[in-house]
Amino acid sequence: MTAVLVINSGSSSFKYQLLEMDSETMLAHGLVERIGTPEAHLVHDMSENGESEKFEKTLEIRDHTHGFQVMLDAFAEHGPSLEQHPPVAVGHRVVHGGARFFEPTVVTPLVRINIEDLSELAPLHNPANVQGIDAAQKAFPDVPHVVVFDTAFHQTLPPAAYTYALNAEVAQKYRVRKYGFHGTSHKYVSEEAAKFLSRDLGSLNQIVLHLGNGASATAVAGGKSVETSMGLTPLEGLVMGTRTGDIDPAVSFHLHRRADMDVAELDELFNKKSGIYGLSGLRDMRDLTEQANAGNAKARAAQDVYVHRLKQYIGGYYAQLGHVDTIIFTAGIGENSVEIRREALAGLDELGIVVDDARNEARSRETRVISSDESRVTVLVVPTNEELEIARQTLSVI
Numbered sequence: 407m408t409a410v411l412v413i414n415s416g417s418s419s420f421k422y423q424l425l426e427m428d429s430e431t432m433l434a435h436g437l438v439e440r441i442g443t444p445e446a447h448l449v450h451d452m453s454e455n456g457e458s459e460k461f462e463k464t465l466e467i468r469d470h471t472h473g474f475q476v477m478l479d480a481f482a483e484h485g486p487s488l489e490q491h492p493p494v495a496v497g498h499r500v501v502h503g504g505a506r507f508f509e510p511t512v513v514t515p516l517v518r519i520n521i522e523d524l525s526e527l528a529p530l531h532n533p534a535n536v537q538g539i540d541a542a543q544k545a546f547p548d549v550p551h552v553v554v555f556d557t558a559f560h561q562t563l564p565p566a567a568y569t570y571a572l573n574a575e576v577a578q579k580y581r582v583r584k585y586g587f588h589g590t591s592h593k594y595v596s597e598e599a600a601k602f603l604s605r606d607l608g609s610l611n612q613i614v615l616h617l618g619n620g621a622s623a624t625a626v627a628g629g630k631s632v633e634t635s636m637g638l639t640p641l642e643g644l645v646m647g648t649r650t651g652d653i654d655p656a657v658s659f660h661l662h663r664r665a666d667m668d669v670a671e672l673d674e675l676f677n678k679k680s681g682i683y684g685l686s687g688l689r690d691m692r693d694l695t696e697q698a699n700a701g702n703a704k705a706r707a708a709q710d711v712y713v714h715r716l717k718q719y720i721g722g723y724y725a726q727l728g729h730v731d732t733i734i735f736t737a738g739i740g741e742n743s744v745e746i747r748r749e750a751l752a753g754l755d756e757l758g759i760v761v762d763d764a765r766n767e768a769r770s771r772e773t774r775v776i777s778s779d780e781s782r783v784t785v786l787v788v789p790t791n792e793e794l795e796i797a798r799q800t801l802s803v804i
């Protein structure tokens with residue numbers, strides 16, 4: 407049996423998942439959060455035969471290294487045993503790989519320095535990812551550690567797609583270009599769709615809509631990302647839970663001049679206080695749709711803005727690709743929201759896109775088609791699994 411441990415580390419938390427890779431099944435997963443406080447929290451979930459059993463604990467956790475010790479204790483006390491399932495490698499999600507990293511990479515001291523160097527582009531994420539790598543290397547010193555970048559899948563974007571029409575000297579000096587994110591998910595679901603349809607990935611043009619708290623769209627041609635909605639940072643593109651997505655950059659000049667907002671305030675406003683939440687006061691799509699359906703005008707307006715932007719990207723990517731075979735919905739909203747899927751694709755019959763209402767409304771955790779048999783474009787819901795994709799890519803390089 408071949409086990410891989412996958413780590414997704416934030417600044418005060420990390421998620422982990424142990425996978426058995428011969429059958430590609432999850433053995434256990436968990437979350438350590440509020441690291442650095444006396445009230446840190448561990449949730450350790452041991453799934454067996456589809457039955458999940460949870461262990462939770464609140465305690466002081468000093469730092470990430472301590473957090474990994476607490477995780478190891480949970481495995482030892484509650485299973486599954488890491489002696490029976492010793493990880494052959496640890497895979498780490500890293501947010502920003504810049505233009506340097508385009509494939510999964512074994513961690514060396516130089517790779518670590520390069521990830522730190524890219525903190526300039528992802529100041530909140532890369533340092534936290536490095537903290538996770540350092541702590542995990544102490545906990546698992548004898549196995550290779552591999553980094554899988556959110557940006558890597560988008561390194562195939564052509565220059566016309568990744569270049570901003572910004573002064574070229576400035577752009578080059580400060581590494582300003584579109585990088586794109588959620589790449590692990592876009593890659594995974596576009597490949598799963600091809601398998602599900604028994605089609606050659608190389609022959610498919612796909613539009614992938616990853617709609618979670620963060621949201622992005624990608625045009626995938628022959629398995630390669632050719633356009634994507636997130637940019638230098640994850641702020642660009644679709645309307646998100648708390649992020650604006652696309653907005654005239656001059657809004658920030660205006661707010662700086664008129665409201666005396668500084669960079670930190672603008673960053674917080676655009677990233678944390680806007681999007682669905684900023685429009686309606688609600689962050690969760692379930693609540694938004696429920697309120698919109700109950701006649702709450704603000705909620706309805708916010709959902710309309712969300713859908714309008716989504717449709718704009720679907721149309722834009724359709725034009726970029728010229729021909730579209732599949733449209734894929736994934737992540738929390740994409741996998742679950744009947745309303746968002748219906749509204750985003752409403753009225754597109756002329757483009758060969760026809761959603762079947764009964765198929766769209768059927769609940770399932772499996773990959774499924776929701777377009778009608780007459781629809782020229784096949785519309786699918788494909789549950790994403792970023793941890794499995796990270797584990798696959800980790801195994802591919804060791």
Ligand code: ADP
Pocket residue numbers: 617618619620647689690691692693737738739742743744
């Ligand atoms: P993250 O980007 O944090 O990984 P997820 O992919 O888990 O986010 O997606 C979170 C979003 O999915 C939330 O907005 C949540 O409301 C939405 N969501 C989850 N379940 C449903 C559901 N049944 N119907 C509509 N939206 C849902």
